[in-house]
Amino acid sequence: MSETPFHRALRDSVQEVLEKMFFVEPVEEPPGEAGSPDGIMAVQLAFEGLPSGVLTLCVTSAAARQIAADFLGEDESGLSPAKVEEVVCELANMICGSVLSRVESSATFRLASPRILLAGERPIRREAAARRAVHAVAIGSGTLTASMETRDPVCPQAAESVS
Amino acid sequence: MAYRVLIVDDSPAMRSFVRRVMELSGFDLSVCFEAGDGGEALKVLRSEWVDAILTDINMPGMDGEELLRRLSADELLRAIPAIVISTDATTNRMDRLATLGARGYITKPFVPEDLRAVLERTLGDPNV
Numbered sequence: 177m178s179e180t181p182f183h184r185a186l187r188d189s190v191q192e193v194l195e196k197m198f199f200v201e202p203v204e205e206p207p208g209e210a211g212s213p214d215g216i217m218a219v220q221l222a223f224e225g226l227p228s229g230v231l232t233l234c235v236t237s238a239a240a241r242q243i244a245a246d247f248l249g250e251d252e253s254g255l256s257p258a259k260v261e262e263v264v265c266e267l268a269n270m271i272c273g274s275v276l277s278r279v280e281s282s283a284t285f286r287l288a289s290p291r292i293l294l295a296g297e298r299p300i301r302r303e304a305a306a307r308r309a310v311h312a313v314a315i316g317s318g319t320l321t322a323s324m325e326t327r328d329p330v331c332p333q334a335a336e337s338v339s
Numbered sequence: 340m341a342y343r344v345l346i347v348d349d350s351p352a353m354r355s356f357v358r359r360v361m362e363l364s365g366f367d368l369s370v371c372f373e374a375g376d377g378g379e380a381l382k383v384l385r386s387e388w389v390d391a392i393l394t395d396i397n398m399p400g401m402d403g404e405e406l407l408r409r410l411s412a413d414e415l416l417r418a419i420p421a422i423v424i425s426t427d428a429t430t431n432r433m434d435r436l437a438t439l440g441a442r443g444y445i446t447k448p449f450v451p452e453d454l455r456a457v458l459e460r461t462l463g464d465p466n467v
Contacts, residue, residue, distance in 0.1 A: 196448035247352065248352060248356065259352065262352045263352050266353055270426050277429055280429065283429060284432050287426070
């Protein structure tokens with residue numbers, strides 16, 4: 177199946193944010209199922225505008241610690257869990273804003289505060305989502321999976337079917 | 340010339356990152372103040388003069404738009420250039436912030452050179 181503009185925006189945003197702000201060179205890999213089992217940190221972020229929807233990031237503990245250390249310029253061993261969570265929330269915020277700026281460059285949007293999902297809590301999935309995109313990358317010894325879904329079509333060009 | 344800069348962002352991690360990137364970019368930073376929202380920023384500005392303000396937009400408490408309004412309404416503070424750092428790169432948002440008095444705009448993600456370039460442009464000194 178060919179890549180939709182929505183998928184492309186998510187992929188490009190994940191790559192660019194990780195490279196520029198986290199000094200990480202991610203390697204693309206096939207997406208697994210999003211969730212929050214042990215060893216995975218999951219963050220969810222709702223957004224309102226044209227379109228509205230939700231972004232979910234699932235990051236393995238190893239990847240989360242590496243991302244936080246690179247972002248803060250600190251050694252992994254000195255990072256508290258709270259600091260790691262804060263950085264992963266900031267990553268979710270940046271990826272979401274980057275995607276929305278790419279797909280709707282003239283419409284204003286508003287991002288809610290990112291929320292860490294508790295162990296066992298399942299990410300919200302909208303069955304009636306108009307668009308859904310998933311992108312996964314390997315980071316060092318861990319992985320990061322970003323999934324984004326919207327209630328409305330993201331832009332006139334992105335009129336392909338849900339994947 | 341070394342500059343005094345105020346970073347306004349509700350995320351301590353982001354404030355730390357911006358400060359580090361300013362240093363990495365070669366920007367001549369003498370003092371860096373930090374605030375968690377617009378209200379805290381105004382408190383800092385009551386006692387400290389700064390050469391530039393780098394502010395986020397979406398913050399709990401006083402957000403970046405309200406901070407820009409308060410700065411523009413103040414005879415003294417309006418002279419301090421405010422630069423917005425945001426994930427929102429939509430033209431509507433950038434136009435509105437310019438109207439509110441933002442003198443520069445940096446879209447996340449950015450590299451150290453981007454930050455330095457906007458600071459140079461905004462402070463009007465090519466030898467920053």
